Amino acid sequence: MKKCPRCGFENQDNAFFCERCRYPLSPSTPFPLEKCPRCGFENPSGSSICERCKYPLVPPSVQLTEEESTVVNRGDESYLRLSNGAMYLALGVTLLLLTFIPTNFVVENLFGFVAVVLIGLGIGSYSLGFRLLDRRYKNSSIMSIFLLPGFLLMLSGVGLYQANVAPSDTISKNLFLIALIDVGYLVYLVGSFSIALGLIRLSRERNRRTLLIASVVTLVGLVALPLQVLLGVFLIVGQIITYSELKKRTNTSSPQV
Numbered sequence: 467m468k469k470c471p472r473c474g475f476e477n478q479d480n481a482f483f484c485e486r487c488r489y490p491l492s493p494s495t496p497f498p499l500e501k502c503p504r505c506g507f508e509n510p511s512g513s514s515i516c517e518r519c520k521y522p523l524v525p526p527s528v529q530l531t532e533e534e535s536t537v538v539n540r541g542d543e544s545y546l547r548l549s550n551g552a553m554y555l556a557l558g559v560t561l562l563l564l565t566f567i568p569t570n571f572v573v574e575n576l577f578g579f580v581a582v583v584l585i586g587l588g589i590g591s592y593s594l595g596f597r598l599l600d601r602r603y604k605n606s607s608i609m610s611i612f613l614l615p616g617f618l619l620m621l622s623g624v625g626l627y628q629a630n631v632a633p634s635d636t637i638s639k640n641l642f643l644i645a646l647i648d649v650g651y652l653v654y655l656v657g658s659f660s661i662a663l664g665l666i667r668l669s670r671e672r673n674r675r676t677l678l679i680a681s682v683v684t685l686v687g688l689v690a691l692p693l694q695v696l697l698g699v700f701l702i703v704g705q706i707i708t709y710s711e712l713k714k715r716t717n718t719s720s721p722q723v
Contacts, residue, residue: 488517547595549712551588556705558584559698566695589614596664606664613657619650620692651692658688680707
């Protein structure tokens, strides 16, 4: 019989471990032990919990579930889309202002086309960013799309109004074009308020005062842009600050290598 040197239990001669406490009985073979940090009991190597007090010897690894990981990834993606929307919108409005500087007809039209494309990309990025962010931003995601068609309706109405030089039925044509511009402006305002209010809500939920100020400046710029083009500078400044604030959140949430 082999007597366990730790607990004194009598084991069979061919036993390698104590049947009671699992203490190694063969002195020729080194068996590393893991001492329990709570009760001091010596456990066989590889034990996950203490055999005496059931204290975990190996700290459990914390892993995100697939659903939690998806939520984190969607959150990072939403901030990336929103920051891209701010960047595209700022660039688009900048090019739009440059079209009012007398240069070359081809250059002005090229700037105007690129400006519309960039504004469209910005609105699309905002819409997708709000949709990925949270279900509560669903209205901002849907209604923000109205900004682009409203903007195009206004441009079309203004362009046709300026080109309308025919002396016949001028009044009826002008009334139609004015109505077209007004409808376009109303549709444009729906999209503008959706983007601005979505950013204001985000700034309040995240307690970001700078983002809140940028959102208000953006709203002022969006509303004033069709009325006075030079006031589009407010929109550019607001979107640059918004881009900077959202980019900080994206860089902070990125994994460090």
